Amino acid sequence: MLEVKNLHVRVDDKEILKGMNITVAPGEVHSIMGPNGSGKSTLAQVLAGKEAYEVTEGEVTFQGKDLLDLEPEERACEGIFLAFQYPVEIPGVANTYLLREALNAKREYREEKPLKHVEFGKLARDKMKALGIGEDLLKRSVNAGFSGGEKKRNEIFQMQILEPTLAVLDETDSGLDIDALKIVANGVNSMRDSGRSFIVITHYQRLLNYIVPDFVHVMVDGKIVKSGGKELAQELEEKGYADF
Amino acid sequence: MSVDLEKLAQEEYKYGFVTDVEQEIAPKGLNEDVIRMISSKKNEPEWLLEWRLGAYERWKKMKEPRWAFLRYPKIDFNDISYYAAPKNNPRPKSLDEIDPEIKETYDKLGIPLEEQKMLAGVAVDAVFDSVSVFTTFKEKLAEEGVIFCSISEAVEEHPDLVRKYLGSVVPRGDNFYAALNSAVFTDGSFVYIPKGVRCPMELSTYFRINAENTGQFERTLIIAEEGSYVSYLEGCTAPQRDESQLHAAVVELIAHDDATIKYSTIQNWYPGDKQGKGGIYNFVTKRGRCIGRASRISWTQVETGSAITWKYPSCILEGDNSVGEFYSVALTNRLQQADTGTKMVHVGKNTSSTIISKGISAGEGQNIYRGLVEIGKNAEKARNYTQCDSMLIGDRCGAHTFPYIEVRNSTAHMEHEASTSKIGEDQMFYCRQRGLSAEDAVSLIVNGFCKEVFKELPFEFAVEAEKLLSVSLEGSVG
Numbered sequence A: 001m002l003e004v005k006n007l008h009v010r011v012d013d014k015e016i017l018k019g020m021n022i023t024v025a026p027g028e029v030h031s032i033m034g035p036n037g038s039g040k041s042t043l044a045q046v047l048a049g050k051e052a053y054e055v056t057e058g059e060v061t062f063q064g065k066d067l068l069d070l071e072p073e074e075r076a077c078e079g080i081f082l083a084f085q086y087p088v089e090i091p092g093v094a095n096t097y098l099l100r101e102a103l104n105a106k107r108e109y110r111e112e113k114p115l116k117h118v119e120f121g122k123l124a125r126d127k128m129k130a131l132g133i134g135e136d137l138l139k140r141s142v143n144a145g146f147s148g149g150e151k152k153r154n155e156i157f158q159m160q161i162l163e164p165t166l167a168v169l170d171e172t173d174s175g176l177d178i179d180a181l182k183i184v185a186n187g188v189n190s191m192r193d194s195g196r197s198f199i200v201i202t203h204y205q206r207l208l209n210y211i212v213p214d215f216v217h218v219m220v221d222g223k224i225v226k227s228g229g230k231e232l233a234q235e236l237e238e239k240g241y242a243d244f
Numbered sequence B: 001m002s003v004d005l006e007k008l009a010q011e012e013y014k015y016g017f018v019t020d021v022e023q024e025i026a027p028k029g030l031n032e033d034v035i036r037m038i039s040s041k042k043n044e045p046e047w048l049l050e051w052r053l054g055a056y057e058r059w060k061k062m063k064e065p066r067w068a069f070l071r072y073p074k075i076d077f078n079d080i081s082y083y084a085a086p087k088n089n090p091r092p093k094s095l096d097e098i099d100p101e102i103k104e105t106y107d108k109l110g111i112p113l114e115e116q117k118m119l120a121g122v123a124v125d126a127v128f129d130s131v132s133v134f135t136t137f138k139e140k141l142a143e144e145g146v147i148f149c150s151i152s153e154a155v156e157e158h159p160d161l162v163r164k165y166l167g168s169v170v171p172r173g174d175n176f177y178a179a180l181n182s183a184v185f186t187d188g189s190f191v192y193i194p195k196g197v198r199c200p201m202e203l204s205t206y207f208r209i210n211a212e213n214t215g216q217f218e219r220t221l222i223i224a225e226e227g228s229y230v231s232y233l234e235g236c237t238a239p240q241r242d243e244s245q246l247h248a249a250v251v252e253l254i255a256h257d258d259a260t261i262k263y264s265t266i267q268n269w270y271p272g273d274k275q276g277k278g279g280i281y282n283f284v285t286k287r288g289r290c291i292g293r294a295s296r297i298s299w300t301q302v303e304t305g306s307a308i309t310w311k312y313p314s315c316i317l318e319g320d321n322s323v324g325e326f327y328s329v330a331l332t333n334r335l336q337q338a339d340t341g342t343k344m345v346h347v348g349k350n351t352s353s354t355i356i357s358k359g360i361s362a363g364e365g366q367n368i369y370r371g372l373v374e375i376g377k378n379a380e381k382a383r384n385y386t387q388c389d390s391m392l393i394g395d396r397c398g399a400h401t402f403p404y405i406e407v408r409n410s411t412a413h414m415e416h417e418a419s420t421s422k423i424g425e426d427q428m429f430y431c432r433q434r435g436l437s438a439e440d441a442v443s444l445i446v447n448g449f450c451k452e453v454f455k456e457l458p459f460e461f462a463v464e465a466e467k468l469l470s471v472s473l474e475g476s477v478g
């Protein structure tokens, strides 16, 4: 599904990704862990198409297409979703409004009919309940004044509505209380299937007790230095990154 | 943003067509004879001719104001024609008497004049160049005692009201453009809401400039008697031409005790082309007097058109407990320039005013907010809240704010907030990551930015304003 080969990325003349490799097959869940500043978010943003990052070397293929060739919105429509580490506030734009526009953009891309207000409303309410998101959060401006946990839950809510093929979750567990963590993990698990993959970026092994990954990768200084199964997360939890 | 915002902004002005009607056009130039001609065309009483001539005398001694942050070539006031009217048009009694070309024009603009086709609950006065061509729903409004007609008609049918109020808010010598308008105004709307009446429908005037080399000088007068309510909306468009055209209007509002006037504008005059050729020069004086206790005047404007905008809808808060409001969205794209804002003059006790201004600059557009809040010495416990936000799209445009405050009473309570932001790259990226095109993302973010103003518009018009903003923004993303 996704293949990242020898990816080098710089921003402002500083090299951040230094030969990154990762291959994700359909249905797999990969977890990326690593110290602060190692380049995890950079990878996530590059996959989503953030322009400030300059790819100097390497290639990224997604479902057979050259991902680096596509605009961010095309990548989104092709099925890439990024749950942001720091979701952005957009004053005056209702949360539901953005989401309906987004879903309909995606549907248009696939040459499907746009969803009507009522249809969308029903879809949103169904998903909302499971995530413990209140009606008022839908009507409020996108992320404006949301608590840290509400923002993260909102990202998962958007993911559920948009049904991506590859979801990259960037520290979606940070700042969540224990109940919210379970809700978010359930939200992800309920979407796991043979055609959908996840890259879960996290600092805490705890999340991986709920979202059990197929692979765990350790990222240090812009590349993957070790990969393993879910037991690798446990090992990191105990020893830290000192060995790398 | 990697998407070329400039490219996105290329959409043509939709209303730029010209209507082919036989017109009667006054020769170019301004002098007493032209004023006499206008006055006699309109069968005006002597006092009004005198009033016009007096305004002309003052105007001749005045200098064109140049304090605004606007750059444009010198206007030759003798190269303009001051009167243009479709021929054979004595005031039509029914729609059948209107030139079909003109009717079609309004159809094309989305303002059908047939009452049954209109938006339910909106009455329209259609002004075509210098004359009002038709007013809908007059009879229905008359049942409630509401007068809604062209100002020329009001001069004939309700001379006492016109004489009493004309120039009582904006005196004929108020400023250069107001004096010019007072001398040569041709048509516009007149509204009178009797005591205790809540006007049963939205009233609106649709201004259309059609003729070449003419100026449009309309005059609007709205009087709300004690305890009455009216919501009024004006819309404006003009053909696409290479020469700039002058539009200098005057609007006067009078609110008596407990009366409310809501005045909304969607200004979409032709803005000029990409090189800045053509477009309307819009120099407008709009002012309201809250003369009654607890009266309220609320201005809402969405300014997206015109090459040059010079406009400061104001409120004089004379009555105790009166309220003035100004909600504004001004968008400048390409080479458009807007110097706009408001004046809130607090005279009475416990008066309050709210100013919310949203300026959006794109392309090489320049957007200036200029506001004055004046608290008089007897205005005990006056309150003002001003919020002035600017948004920049791209890095060749500009935004400036000039907020002036004069306080002569120590019990005043003033709050001022201002912000300038570039349209957020992070917001753009967030929206695009969710699947929106760059263009849709800009329009979504800008509409969100303007939400507080749009919610003041009557519902149907809020929808129109959002669409208009999106169209005006096209080609602004780069």
Ligand SMILES: Nc1ncnc2c1ncn2[C@@H]1O[C@H](COP(=O)(O)OP(=O)(O)OP(=O)(O)O)[C@@H](O)[C@H]1O
Residues within 6 Å of the ligand: A011, A012, A014, A016, A034, A035, A036, A037, A038, A039, A040, A041, A042, A043, A052, A085
């Ligand atoms: N736009 C930018 N300009 C300058 N430096 C940047 C930019 N974006 C990222 N960096 C730098 O690149 C490095 C990697 O950042 P990144 O956010 O990818 O780390 P991370 O692994 O996600 O860290 P954390 O665990 O703290 O979230 C950091 O040193 C960061 O300061």
Ligand SMILES: [Mg+2]
Residues within 6 Å of the ligand: A040, A041, A042, A085, A170
């Ligand atoms: Mg990070």
